[in-house]
Amino acid sequence: MKRPKKVGILTAGGLAPCLSSAIGGLIQRYTQVAPDVEIICYVGGYKGLLQGKSWPVTPKVRNGAHILHMFGGSPIRNSRVKLTNVKDCVKRGLVKEGQDPQKVAADQLVKDGVEVLHTIGGDDTNTAAADLAAFLARNGYDLTVIGLPKTVDNDVYPIKQSLGADTAADAGALFFEHIVAEHGANPRMLIVHEVMGRGCGWLTAATAREYRARLDGKQFLPELGLSRAVHEVHGVYLPEMQLDLAGEAARLRKVMDELDCVNLFVSEGAGVESIVHEMEAKGEAVPRDAFGHVKLDAVNPGAWFGKQFAAMLGAEKTLVQKSGYFSRASAANAEDLALIKTCADLAVQCALEGVSGVVGHDEDRGGELRAIEFKRIKGGKPFDLSTPWFTELLAAIGQPASAQAKSGGH
Numbered sequence: 001m002k003r004p005k006k007v008g009i010l011t012a013g014g015l016a017p018c019l020s021s022a023i024g025g026l027i028q029r030y031t032q033v034a035p036d037v038e039i040i041c042y043v044g045g046y047k048g049l050l051q052g053k054s055w056p057v058t059p060k061v062r063n064g065a066h067i068l069h070m071f072g073g074s075p076i077r078n079s080r081v082k083l084t085n086v087k088d089c090v091k092r093g094l095v096k097e098g099q100d101p102q103k104v105a106a107d108q109l110v111k112d113g114v115e116v117l118h119t120i121g122g123d124d125t126n127t128a129a130a131d132l133a134a135f136l137a138r139n140g141y142d143l144t145v146i147g148l149p150k151t152v153d154n155d156v157y158p159i160k161q162s163l164g165a166d167t168a169a170d171a172g173a174l175f176f177e178h179i180v181a182e183h184g185a186n187p188r189m190l191i192v193h194e195v196m197g198r199g200c201g202w203l204t205a206a207t208a209r210e211y212r213a214r215l216d217g218k219q220f221l222p223e224l225g226l227s228r229a230v231h232e233v234h235g236v237y238l239p240e241m242q243l244d245l246a247g248e249a250a251r252l253r254k255v256m257d258e259l260d261c262v263n264l265f266v267s268e269g270a271g272v273e274s275i276v277h278e279m280e281a282k283g284e285a286v287p288r289d290a291f292g293h294v295k296l297d298a299v300n301p302g303a304w305f306g307k308q309f310a311a312m313l314g315a316e317k318t319l320v321q322k323s324g325y326f327s328r329a330s331a332a333n334a335e336d337l338a339l340i341k342t343c344a345d346l347a348v349q350c351a352l353e354g355v356s357g358v359v360g361h362d363e364d365r366g367g368e369l370r371a372i373e374f375k376r377i378k379g380g381k382p383f384d385l386s387t388p389w390f391t392e393l394l395a396a397i398g399q400p401a402s403a404q405a406k407s408g409g410h
Contacts, residue, residue: 002354003034003037003352004037004115004116004144004351004352004354005036005037005038005113005115006037006038006039006040006112006113006114006115006116007030007037007038007039007040007114007115007116007117007118007351008039008040008041008042008049008054008109008112008114008116008117008118009023009026009027009039009040009041009042009076009117009118009120010041010042010045010046010048010049010076010117010118010119010120011023011045011074011076011077011078011119011120011121011150012045012046012078012079012080012081012119012120012121012124012125012128013045013078013080013121013122013124013125013150013151014078014080014122014151014152014328015072015073015074015078015328015329016150016151016152016162016163016164016165016168016328017072017152017164017167017168017171017327017328017329017330017331017332017333017336018120018148018150018163018164018167018332018336018340019072019073019074019078019120019150019164020068020069020071020072020073020074020075020331020332021068021069021331021332021336021337021340022120022148022150022163022340022343022344023041023065023068023074023075023076023120024065024066024067024068024069025069025340025341025343025344025345026039026118026344026347026348027039027057027061027062027065027068028062028065028066028344029344029345029347029348030348031062031065033348033352034348034352035062038056038057039056039057040054040055040056040057040112040114041054041055041057041076042054042076043055043076043077044076044077044078044079045077045078045079045080045081045121045125046079046081046083046105046128047079047081047094048076048077048079049105049108049109050081050083050089050094050095050101050104050105050108051094052108052111052112054112055076069331069332069337070331071331072328072329072330072331072332073329074120078121080289081094081101082124082128083101083102083105083128083131083132084101084102084128084131085101086100086101089101102131102132102135103135105132106132106135106136106139106141109132109136109141109143110136110141114143115142115143115144116143116144116145116146116351117129117132117133117143117144117145117146118146118147118148118347118351119145119146119147119148120147120148120150120163121147121148121150121151122149122150122151122153122156122162122379123151123156123377123378123379123380124379125147125150126147126149126358126374126377127374127377127378129145129147129374130145130147130356130374130375130377132145133145133356144350144351144354144355144356145356145374146347146350146351146355146356146357146358146359146371147357147358147359147374147377148163148340148343148344148347148358148359148360149162149163149343149358149359149360150162150163150164151164151165151379152164152165152168152196152197152203152327152328153165153196153197153198153199153200153202153203154200154202154203154206154381155197155199155200155202155379155380155381155382155383156358156360156377156378156379156381157363157376157377157378157379157380157381158362158363158364158372158376159358159360159361159362159363159372159377160360160361160362160363160367161339161360161361162360163332163336163339163340163343164328164332164336165202165203165206165336166206166333166335166336166339167327167330167331167332167333167335167336168196168203168207168327168328168330169203169206169207169209169210169327170210170330170333171323171326171327171330172193172195172203172207172210172211172323172326172327173207173210173211173213173214174214175193175321175323175326175327176193176207176211176263176265176321176323177211177214179191179193179319179321180231180263182319183230183260183261183263184225186316186317187260187316188256188260188261188313188314188315188316188317189260189261189262189315189316189317189318189319190256190261190262190264190306190309190310190313190315190317190318190319191261191262191263191264191318191319191321192264192266192302192305192306192309192318192319192320192321193207193263193264193265193266193321193323194266194267194268194301194302194305194320194321194322194323194324195207195265195266195267195268195322195323195324195327196267196268196323196324196327196328197238197239197267197268197269198239198268198269198272198293198296199239199269199380199382200239200240200267200269200380200381200382200383201238201239201240201241201267201269201270201382201383202383203267204236204237204238204265204266204267204270205236205238205383205387205390205393207265207323207327208233208236208265208393209389209390209393211233211265212232212233212393212396215228215231215232229259230259230260230261231263232263232397233263233264233265233393233397234252234255234262234263234264234397234398234399235248235252235262235263235264235265235397235399236264236265236266236393236394236397236399237264237265237266237267237270237305238267238270238383238385239267239269239270239272239382240382240383240385241270241385243270244400245308245309245312246312247400248309248399249309249312249313251398251399251400252264252309252312252313253312253313253314256313256314256315262309262313262315264305264309266301266302266305268296268301268302268322268324269296269301270301270305272294272296272299272301274304275299275301275304276294276299279299286299287299302320302321302322303320305320306318306320342369343359343360343369346359346369346370346371347359347371350371355371356371356374357370357371357372357373357374358371358372358374358377359371359372360372364376
């Protein structure tokens with residue numbers, strides 16, 4: 001395999017606390033081991049690729065790449081574009097009527113002379129890149145595609161830990177630490193903390209765990225109302241759970257009567273099936289994105305969840321707060337910075353060796369860090385409700401472990 005002369009980098013999908021740092025890590029590693037390799041960054045993910053818009057990684061950028069580790073977000077910007085959804089690409093003006101988005105993207109890569117494409121995103125982003133590589137291969141162009149797994153949901157098969165997920169849990173815990181004091185502003189306050197997680201409850205569970213760890217480090221003064229009990233997590237609800245709404249309402253009503261407040265951690269996907277069913281029963285259109293996913297911000301699961309519980313708990317006020325944007329745009333924490341570095345270093349090694357795949361710790365190979373074959377990459381990995389630290393969490397907050405995984409799983 002000949003050494004590549006030029007590589008491209010793009011980020012796509014939603015934000016996660018790893019994008020900026022992953023870009024910086026790739027640039028730093030290339031500068032260390034292959035400074036002669038030219039680097040460009042496509043602006044706005046696949047949208048930028050289709051439009052031929054990119055920024056060069058200049059010597060000044062290389063020298064300042066360390067700065068990227070201090071920021072969240074993606075400096076080269078993201079977009080949600082599905083190259084095989086021709087109708088959507090035409091509608092958005094990304095390609096002209098009659099054009100094949102994959103061919104437009106492929107032609108742009110050929111025009112730019114890009115031999116290696118680094119994609120930083122979730123399963124949709126990386127499988128789209130694999131499809132693009134296959135398209136190019138069928139047309140006689142050899143493209144190495146190396147993905148880095150980005151998602152705060154931590155729900156990609158067979159990757160043990162997605163970049164940015166640990167930071168998102170930390171940030172969500174900090175977010176709720178500030179919100180929880182609102183229980184003192186009104187009597188019988190119901191606070192719903194909506195956490196990201198369309199079909200996987202890992203982030204909600206991990207955020208609750210991190211928040212409770214923060215409580216462990218605090219002192220309280222219950223004699224003046226400053227008790228751990230009113231700051232505690234009183235319920236955690238995940239997409240994988242079968243919720244006994246009436247049973248939980250009865251349990252939580254007792255908490256409300258005793259403490260004058262209830263604090264719930266809810267995955268944004270926990271009530272989606274019920275919400276969609278209600279909307280469809282009323283003949284309402286269910287808003288979906290280019291990938292066919294329900295637009296969660298439009299259906300507003302947290303508000304629905306709060307409404308279901310409020311009447312049954314006798315809440316005088318319901319406060320729904322979403323930590324998603326706060327969490328997903330955070331700068332990577334120490335644990336994620338270490339993970340990002342090892343993954344970025346291997347990604348560059350794979351690029352120089354011509355090995356395609358998504359870099360991560362392969363759960364099917366004993367947690368080995370390797371370039372995982374694209375055909376094995378798939379989203380929708382559910383959170384295992386039997387995970388010891390989660391069952392311990394439920395026991396600690398007094399929530400019955402009778403909520404079993406939904407039949408058929410996710």
